[in-house]
Amino acid sequence: SQQGEEDPQALSIQEGENATMNCSYKTSINNLQWYRQNSGRGLVHLILIRSNEREKHSGRLRVTLDTSKKSSSLLITASRAADTASYFCARPPSGSARQLTFGSGTQLTVLP
Amino acid sequence: DGGITQSPKYLFRKEGQNVTLSCEQNLNHDAMYWYRQDPGQGLRLIYYSQIVNDFQKGDIAEGYSVSREKKESFPLTVTSAQKNPTAFYLCASSIGGLDNNEQFFGPGTRLTVL
Numbered sequence: 001s002q003q004g005e006e007d008p009q010a011l012s013i014q015e016g017e018n019a020t021m022n023c024s025y026k027t028s029i030n031n032l033q034w035y036r037q038n039s040g041r042g043l044v045h046l047i048l049i050r051s052n053e054r055e056k057h058s059g060r061l062r063v064t065l066d067t068s069k070k071s072s073s074l075l076i077t078a079s080r081a082a083d084t085a086s087y088f089c090a091r092p093p094s095g096s097a098r099q100l101t102f103g104s105g106t107q108l109t110v111l112p
Numbered sequence: 113d114g115g116i117t118q119s120p121k122y123l124f125r126k127e128g129q130n131v132t133l134s135c136e137q138n139l140n141h142d143a144m145y146w147y148r149q150d151p152g153q154g155l156r157l158i159y160y161s162q163i164v165n166d167f168q169k170g171d172i173a174e175g176y177s178v179s180r181e182k183k184e185s186f187p188l189t190v191t192s193a194q195k196n197p198t199a200f201y202l203c204a205s206s207i208g209g210l211d212n213n214e215q216f217f218g219p220g221t222r223l224t225v226l
Binding site: 035 | 118145153157160214215217
């Protein structure tokens with residue numbers, strides 16, 4: 001079952017603005033990952049944050065993790081039209097580190 | 113050029129037919145996965161394999177079958193028992209370690225049942 005849920009389900013912003021997406025989960029984790037999916041394509045791994053990390057950066061991406069609130073956020077700064085995609089969080093389900101459970105995703109639209 | 117490939121990109125099937133979707137990787141990954149994605153939804157795990165000649169059911173295995181005879185290949189058969197097979201199917205692979213479970217995805221196969 002899907003135990004990672006993103007919000008908002010859809011987000012529309014202007015180019016240059018920042019986009020923030022949130023992910024909540026229910027059980028303890030040892031890592032959480034964010035993926036991006038362009039329409040009709042496979043997913044691409046963006047970033048992995050471990051349970052002992054609070055924040056991680058990769059280019060214009062910033063991910064935070066709050067294990068006490070069981071939530072994570074993905075911030076895309078200075079967004080571009082090319083950032084338009086669906087963004088998913090994923091985490092190993094309880095009891096198995098080898099699988100990933102994906103959330104339902106946030107559809108981000110960046111308007112030029 | 114390392115990666116994971118899926119074929120075909122589009123597949124049409126008549127009701128009652130079995131079809132097999134191909135997934136190949138040259139990343140030397142031990143683990144491989146099949147997911148189903150419906151419009152506007154996230155991914156649901158169908159089957160996964162941690163090692164050659166072994167595979168496990170995921171959350172929605174009914175109506176599907178897999179094999180893992182080679183490390184590089186993990187074909188998925190959608191059988192006539194799958195009641196609503198029209199969907200986007202994604203294959204993925206990973207190194208398979210406990211601390212390194214980043215998954216690499218293929219481009220997907222869109223299956224339509226006519």
